[in-house]
Amino acid sequence: MNTLAESRLDPASAVVSEICAAGEPWVGRVNKGQTFRIVDLEGNQAVDTLFYNAENAQERYSATDTLSRQMRVYLTTGSKLYSNFGEVMLRIVADTCGRHDTLGGACAAESNTVRYALEKRHMHSCRDNFLHALAHDPRCEQLGLGKRDIPSNINFFMNVPVTEDGGLEFVDGISAPGKYVEMKAEMDVLVLISNCPQLNNPCNAYNPTPIRLLVWD
Numbered sequence: 458m459n460t461l462a463e464s465r466l467d468p469a470s471a472v473v474s475e476i477c478a479a480g481e482p483w484v485g486r487v488n489k490g491q492t493f494r495i496v497d498l499e500g501n502q503a504v505d506t507l508f509y510n511a512e513n514a515q516e517r518y519s520a521t522d523t524l525s526r527q528m529r530v531y532l533t534t535g536s537k538l539y540s541n542f543g544e545v546m547l548r549i550v551a552d553t554c555g556r557h558d559t560l561g562g563a564c565a566a567e568s569n570t571v572r573y574a575l576e577k578r579h580m581h582s583c584r585d586n587f588l589h590a591l592a593h594d595p596r597c598e599q600l601g602l603g604k605r606d607i608p609s610n611i612n613f614f615m616n617v618p619v620t621e622d623g624g625l626e627f628v629d630g631i632s633a634p635g636k637y638v639e640m641k642a643e644m645d646v647l648v649l650i651s652n653c654p655q656l657n658n659p660c661n662a663y664n665p666t667p668i669r670l671l672v673w674d
């Protein structure tokens with residue numbers, strides 16, 4: 458099935474257009490009815506992403522609901538992003554990459570140590586980015602979000618094939634410069650992104666790069 462779909466929205470008419478630097482976190486709000494686009498500016502960048510109901514953060518993105526309700530292991534055009542309350546938070550309406558992961562999780566000091574080497578422990582990770590944003594961003598603070606509020610995330614543009622025997626592999630990306638994924642919000646959401654700083658596997662082609670975030674009314 459061909460799931461590639463382009464958007465007709467013009468970046469010049471976006472109400473938000475921001476760059477998130479390589480390896481950094483980003484927090485933003487997308488209201489019901491607005492459209493949110495993530496652009497992989499230089500290609501092969503993993504974008505670890507979480508969504509919370511902007512009014513009640515007990516409701517948040519759920520990878521298990523999203524996969525089990527749709528019986529599909531990858532995300533692309535047409536995928537609905539479900540919350541832990543079983544509601545659709547956002548719907549992917551355009552995608553020029555074609556496949557996004559929600560099984561691989563976010564990199565952390567612990568996983569870097571187990572997967573790569575003990576001395577990788579102090580390298581910058583997505584979990585560090587999430588924790589930093591939760592502790593310092595006033596919008597996260599206002600929702601009462603803390604360390605316990607980091608569920609399994611989406612890895613936009615990351616290529617994590619599920620093997621025949623049910624394992625996961627982190628392999629070279631299928632994204633390329635300028636590819637994007639776009640979603641329409643079905644509720645007001647707070648978006649929390651870690652623009653992955655990982656240097657130990659090919660998820661960022663060993664070279665983390667910036668992304669652009671756009672919102673349209």
Ligand SMILES: [Zn+2]
Nearest residue numbers: 564583653655
């Ligand atoms: Zn990461």
